[in-house]
Amino acid sequence: MLRTIFVFGGIAGLIVGVPLFLMTVGLKGHPPMPWGMAIGYTTMLIALSAVFVAIKRRRDVEGGGVxxxxxxxxxGLAISLVAGVIYVLSWEAALAVSGIDFAADYGREVIAQKRAAGASAAELARLTKDMAAFATxxxxxxxxxxxxxxEIFPVGVLVSLISAAxxxxxxxxxARG
Known part of the structure; x- marks a missing residue:
């Protein structure tokens, strides 16, 4: 079972980690925020479908259908753990290679959105202080x-829960005959 966990966790990690790395490095950390999140979580769901495949394979091949x-x-949780570690390593590698300051860029984006939404000066000042604390x-x-x-592990928990159920x-x- 340990081999299966590492194989399917590695596959899931690569499916989610490689696009994360390429998108972060290629776009220098500046994808449009809603699109970046949508692409990221969609990729996570696709990658973590390996949990379903691994559980089904274990049930049908090694468990005699049960x-x-x-x-x-x-x-499923163990596969999600392996995939999550690879995801974190991919993010760290992307930050190192691209040299972006994600926290500062994210803070500027959030402040710009609030400013565009018509936030008051006091709200913007408080948000600026909060974003500076976040960057630290x-x-x-x-x-x-x-x-x-x-970011990824709760998705893995949900996929594992549904797959196991x-x-x-x-x-x-x-299993087919």
């Missing part, structure tokens, strides 16, 4: 690494 919920869920925190790897991991039923997508 898998219990908790082992399936645990396997984000510079610390002990803050940045878990924060980056927290569906695939515990041997009649759901049964």
């Amino acid at each position: 898998i219990r919920f908790w082992p399936a869920f645990g396997m 925190q984000y510079a610390d790897p002990l803050y940045r690494l878990p924060m980056t991991f927290a 569906l695939l515990r039923n041997p009649r759901f997508l049964p």
